[in-house]
Amino acid sequence: MTNNPYMKPFNPETDPLISVRDLQKNFKDLHALKGVDLDIYQGDVIFVVGPSGSGKSTFLRCLNCLEEADGGEIFFEGVNITNRNVDINRHRQKMGMVFQQFNLFPHMTVMKNLTQAPIILQHKSKEEAEAEAIKLLERVGLADRADAYPNQLSGGQKQRIAIVRALCMKPDVMLFDEPTSALDPEMVGEVLEVMRDLAKQKMTMVVVTHEMAFAREVASKVVFMAEGKILEVAPPDVFFNNPRTDRLKSFLEKVL
Amino acid sequence: MPDIAVPQFLIEFKDAFYLNFIKDNRWKYLVDGLSVTLRITFFAVLIGIVLGFLVAIIRATHDKVGRTTPLIKGTLSVLNFVCNVYLTVIRGTPVVVQLLIIYFVIFGSVRIDKIIVAILAFGINSGAYVAEIVRGGIMSIDQGQFEAGRSLGFNYGQTMWFIIIPQTLKNVLPALGNEFIVLLKETSVAGYIALADLTKGGDIIRSQTFSAYMPLIAVALIYLVMVIALSRLQKLLERRMRSRDK
Numbered sequence A: 001m002t003n004n005p006y007m008k009p010f011n012p013e014t015d016p017l018i019s020v021r022d023l024q025k026n027f028k029d030l031h032a033l034k035g036v037d038l039d040i041y042q043g044d045v046i047f048v049v050g051p052s053g054s055g056k057s058t059f060l061r062c063l064n065c066l067e068e069a070d071g072g073e074i075f076f077e078g079v080n081i082t083n084r085n086v087d088i089n090r091h092r093q094k095m096g097m098v099f100q101q102f103n104l105f106p107h108m109t110v111m112k113n114l115t116q117a118p119i120i121l122q123h124k125s126k127e128e129a130e131a132e133a134i135k136l137l138e139r140v141g142l143a144d145r146a147d148a149y150p151n152q153l154s155g156g157q158k159q160r161i162a163i164v165r166a167l168c169m170k171p172d173v174m175l176f177d178e179p180t181s182a183l184d185p186e187m188v189g190e191v192l193e194v195m196r197d198l199a200k201q202k203m204t205m206v207v208v209t210h211e212m213a214f215a216r217e218v219a220s221k222v223v224f225m226a227e228g229k230i231l232e233v234a235p236p237d238v239f240f241n242n243p244r245t246d247r248l249k250s251f252l253e254k255v256l
Numbered sequence B: 001m002p003d004i005a006v007p008q009f010l011i012e013f014k015d016a017f018y019l020n021f022i023k024d025n026r027w028k029y030l031v032d033g034l035s036v037t038l039r040i041t042f043f044a045v046l047i048g049i050v051l052g053f054l055v056a057i058i059r060a061t062h063d064k065v066g067r068t069t070p071l072i073k074g075t076l077s078v079l080n081f082v083c084n085v086y087l088t089v090i091r092g093t094p095v096v097v098q099l100l101i102i103y104f105v106i107f108g109s110v111r112i113d114k115i116i117v118a119i120l121a122f123g124i125n126s127g128a129y130v131a132e133i134v135r136g137g138i139m140s141i142d143q144g145q146f147e148a149g150r151s152l153g154f155n156y157g158q159t160m161w162f163i164i165i166p167q168t169l170k171n172v173l174p175a176l177g178n179e180f181i182v183l184l185k186e187t188s189v190a191g192y193i194a195l196a197d198l199t200k201g202g203d204i205i206r207s208q209t210f211s212a213y214m215p216l217i218a219v220a221l222i223y224l225v226m227v228i229a230l231s232r233l234q235k236l237l238e239r240r241m242r243s244r245d246k
């Protein structure tokens, strides 16, 4: 397999799980990503912060090819997933995604939301998929809502279910795009709690957020994006206490 | 019973009723005609649904498609063009003209059951309207639903089938129901190719008895009852689908 032009040897112990090289993205004449490079290793908890419109969401959505890159490469587990010949659906199964607007399927019960993909895509039996789903539901404290429909849940509950839906596919990395931005303030905590728990269990995570205190607490690395570029990458204490660029300094002054 | 004064209009009604429906088994024109109307409508609805969904999905896919090969993109463009021509022609011409063209031009030199011609004509006609309803329904589903499906690893078709279409179906059910009620009534022009449908049946009676109002009012009443029944059914279905989701 390694002789394929879009594969390279991958050792999960030493190689980055995701390796982004010179990623470019245009929306018509808007240059949204201007050459982004980043290595994400197993167990990394990467927080991406930056001003509005800086390309954070676009970057995250490129990682699982919801946005198609216009240039550069993304290697995921050694496979260049920006190559059109790659079966992206197979690789997406290993990349969970959590959206700001939850995007639960309103016509399915919580249980069906959680088990549909494992049953269809991973050929699990209904019983097996449901048993796994129940275990994960218990972990987020929502086992009693398995038969509810999404519109019977609060925002915080919806987002916890959405996280579980992604986890049910046993992903190798979880992508979060402002998972708490659409929530009432009193519900933010319960979702962050679930994410904190995931980070503790060494789930590889990429999180776009405006929750600076949370980033400082759980991130292994914080990434600063501005105008379609990554300007700074550092562990949280360095990132927040000793910003190198003026751009980050003034950003932090505004948000902290 | 000569003692009881039966009002004159009742006697006339009874005589007219006898003449138009009982005598020479004329009611059979209505019953047979109704059966033709129902058969045409039923199968035309089926064709309309299949064709409509197909065209809608092709058009929506063409508008939505992201990452794919040039071959698929090219194929989609051609299919989309064909669909657009179909929609423009069908929605831009009267159904009677379409019926006549299909019967006299397309099948002009072929011996074919007229009912099949009518089913094809009304089905193809209905498909165009269903297509626009369904496409609107697909496009009105939040893009986030689509992305959530794809992000789990479902391919385009699976995302459509498991996530988008079920939600679309619920949204378009009222409009689809209306479309089929319209179709039922539109089949009344089937007489143009000498098909003895319900309308034609009433008209045959009229031409035999030289009395217009009774057979024609009867025909109208039968349509009305069917439309009311269909509307009820539609409401019931809608309510059931809604309660299942809440």
Ligand SMILES: Nc1ncnc2c1ncn2[C@@H]1O[C@H](COP(=O)(O)OP(=O)(O)OP(=O)(O)O)[C@@H](O)[C@H]1O
Binding pocket: A027, A030, A032, A050, A051, A052, A053, A054, A055, A056, A057, A058, A059
């Ligand atoms: N689908 C799209 N079509 C056109 N322009 C887009 C699209 N998506 C994003 N953009 C533009 O690309 C730029 C980067 O957007 P992006 O959503 O990635 O920013 P962001 O950093 O996530 O911002 P925010 O913090 O507000 O979510 C913005 O100027 C935005 O307007």
Ligand SMILES: [Mg+2]
Binding pocket: A056, A057, A058, A178
């Ligand atoms: Mg964003």
